[in-house]
Amino acid sequence: MAAAEPDSPLYLGLDFSTQQLKAVAIDGDLGPVHQDSVQFDSELPEFRTHGGVHIHPDGLTVTSPVLMWVKALDLLLDRMKAAGFGFSRVRALSGSGQDSFSVQDSPVWMDSSSGLQCDALQEAAGGAMRLADITGSRAYERFTGNQISKVRQTRPDQFQDTERISLVSSFGASLFLGRYAAIDYSDGSGMNLLDIRDRMWSQICLDATATNLERLLGEPCPSTAVLGPVSSFLQHRYGFSGSCSIVAFTGDNPASLAGMCLHQGDIAVSLGTSDTLFLSLSEPRPSLEGHVFCNPVEPDGFMALLCFKNGSLTRERVRDRCCSGSWDVFSQALDGTPLGNHGNIGFYFDTMEITPPAVGLHRFDANDRQVSSWSPELEVRALVEGQFLSRRLHAERLGYSIGSGTRVLATGGASANRQILQVLSDVFNAPVYTIDLSDSACLGSAYRALHGLVADSGVSFLDLLRNAPEPQQVCRPHRSAPQVYDPMLRRFAELEQKVLEKSRF
Ligand code: ADP
Numbered sequence: 001m002a003a004a005e006p007d008s009p010l011y012l013g014l015d016f017s018t019q020q021l022k023a024v025a026i027d028g029d030l031g032p033v034h035q036d037s038v039q040f041d042s043e044l045p046e047f048r049t050h051g052g053v054h055i056h057p058d059g060l061t062v063t064s065p066v067l068m069w070v071k072a073l074d075l076l077l078d079r080m081k082a083a084g085f086g087f088s089r090v091r092a093l094s095g096s097g098q099d100s101f102s103v104q105d106s107p108v109w110m111d112s113s114s115g116l117q118c119d120a121l122q123e124a125a126g127g128a129m130r131l132a133d134i135t136g137s138r139a140y141e142r143f144t145g146n147q148i149s150k151v152r153q154t155r156p157d158q159f160q161d162t163e164r165i166s167l168v169s170s171f172g173a174s175l176f177l178g179r180y181a182a183i184d185y186s187d188g189s190g191m192n193l194l195d196i197r198d199r200m201w202s203q204i205c206l207d208a209t210a211t212n213l214e215r216l217l218g219e220p221c222p223s224t225a226v227l228g229p230v231s232s233f234l235q236h237r238y239g240f241s242g243s244c245s246i247v248a249f250t251g252d253n254p255a256s257l258a259g260m261c262l263h264q265g266d267i268a269v270s271l272g273t274s275d276t277l278f279l280s281l282s283e284p285r286p287s288l289e290g291h292v293f294c295n296p297v298e299p300d301g302f303m304a305l306l307c308f309k310n311g312s313l314t315r316e317r318v319r320d321r322c323c324s325g326s327w328d329v330f331s332q333a334l335d336g337t338p339l340g341n342h343g344n345i346g347f348y349f350d351t352m353e354i355t356p357p358a359v360g361l362h363r364f365d366a367n368d369r370q371v372s373s374w375s376p377e378l379e380v381r382a383l384v385e386g387q388f389l390s391r392r393l394h395a396e397r398l399g400y401s402i403g404s405g406t407r408v409l410a411t412g413g414a415s416a417n418r419q420i421l422q423v424l425s426d427v428f429n430a431p432v433y434t435i436d437l438s439d440s441a442c443l444g445s446a447y448r449a450l451h452g453l454v455a456d457s458g459v460s461f462l463d464l465l466r467n468a469p470e471p472q473q474v475c476r477p478h479r480s481a482p483q484v485y486d487p488m489l490r491r492f493a494e495l496e497q498k499v500l501e502k503s504r505f
Contacts, residue, residue: 178231259444
């Protein structure tokens with residue numbers, strides 16, 4: 001870590017994630033000068049969580065004790081104090097939270113127990129597509145609006161007594177502020193309640209969810225807003241300065257986008273257990289798949305998020321079946337087969353996919369005829385090309401377009417594999433860079449704290465962060481890539497339609 005001047009300004013970022021609370025402090029040169037974390041399961045065993053949550057007997061309800069987050073923050077700040085952290089040097093702080101909201105035992109993002117409420121909200125809004133047009137997403141069970149409906153219907157007394165509804169992010173900000181903090185536009189976009197274009201609560205959605213909800217939610221605020229100074233309680237307890245500003249907290253995905261310093265036109269591809277795509281957008285086209293949020297760092301911009309369930313686990317299955325369990329053999333298969341795989345196209349949905357909702361293995365030859373098997377080499381390339389064609393197709397449907405400046409930022413376990421990244425680069429016809437995302441939400445919060453101090457004077461986030469560490473370029477697209485993959489993408493879209501029809505039976 002960089003050695004800072006003894007009293008140079010610091011910017012603090014926090015991340016309330018599912019399993020832990022993390023903090024990172026950076027100095028004005030953007031270098032991290034302090035990092036710490038509290039693991040919920042092992043360091044706060046009295047809450048008896050597993051992976052930070054309680055899974056209820058119905059198997060659908062998943063909650064976290066709110067008090068655990070408060071205690072974790074106490075523990076973290078106490079530990080930083082004991083380590084001699086310079087709280088008085090912190091000029092601004094911000095943070096992020098997983099997308100969910102807080103009652104005493106708060107449903108978290110894994111919760112899927114509000115299906116009925118989702119149906120009702122979509123009906124009130126005039127259908128799933130209309131709801132997506134307004135709020136950026138069709139109804140999702142974990143989204144706060146639907147969770148609020150469920151509490152109102154199943155625990156009316158508790159709902160009656162509710163004074164205020166917070167997200168984990170705005171709750172975190174409230175702990176620092178010493179009073180209720182506003183929900184920011186970006187995390188607010190993950191509630192099925194905010195009109196993402198007007199950046200106000202949608203009256204249709206509020207009315208469909210609960211009466212007087214606007215009062216319980218408070219007015220939403222820009223993600224760059226300074227909410228006020230750190231509470232006098234925390235000033236006395238830890239030595240924060242009275243002029244330390246709290247910048248609105250946001251969701252963990254928006255904070256990660258900030259941490260990656262994603263430029264307009266860039267696309268981040270996380271190749272983990274499932275594959276996730278993040279992108280910055282100026283003209284979003286919300287769809288029944290994926291999510292569009294208000295952008296956390298660009299005042300009029302948007303971001304999109306897409307999740308694909310059949311990612312690394314499917315690649316591992318094909319590796320085991322076709323390559324004797326070796327990534328080296330898998331990579332050789334990619335090296336030994338041509339771009340476009342002789343026109344063969346495959347769909348590999350071992351489990352029901354999210355994007356698109358299809359299941360099963362489907363192989364098509366160059367004449368779009370269904371075939372039952374291929375050589376191991378063709379199978380490996382069909383899998384990887386099929387996965388990345390699907391990532392590109394669905395990103396484009398949300399409003400993404402590949403431009404001359406497009407960069408693909410790859411992260412997650414499979415980004416260690418150069419041959420996989422080469423296919424990614426060819427299918428997207430863009431250079432691929434690798435980044436380490438492990439702390440991106442926390443780092444993004446520290447960056448947002450710094451930016452929040454100057455955002456009102458019109459300084460752009462990316463200008464301010466231009467000296468942030470640059471990702472490493474690892475692949476460039478092959479010259480023939482667009483001739484191969486542009487037409488192949490059109491065929492892929494038509495074949496996907498067929499696969500979807502089959503999946504309905
Ligand atoms: P998560 O954070 O979702 O748990 P990671 O981002 O750590 O997952 O990714 C783990 C996955 O990375 C493993 O399931 C494995 O399939 C994949 N992986 C690891 N090394 C390689 C490799 N050399 N080539 C391809 N995939 C790899």
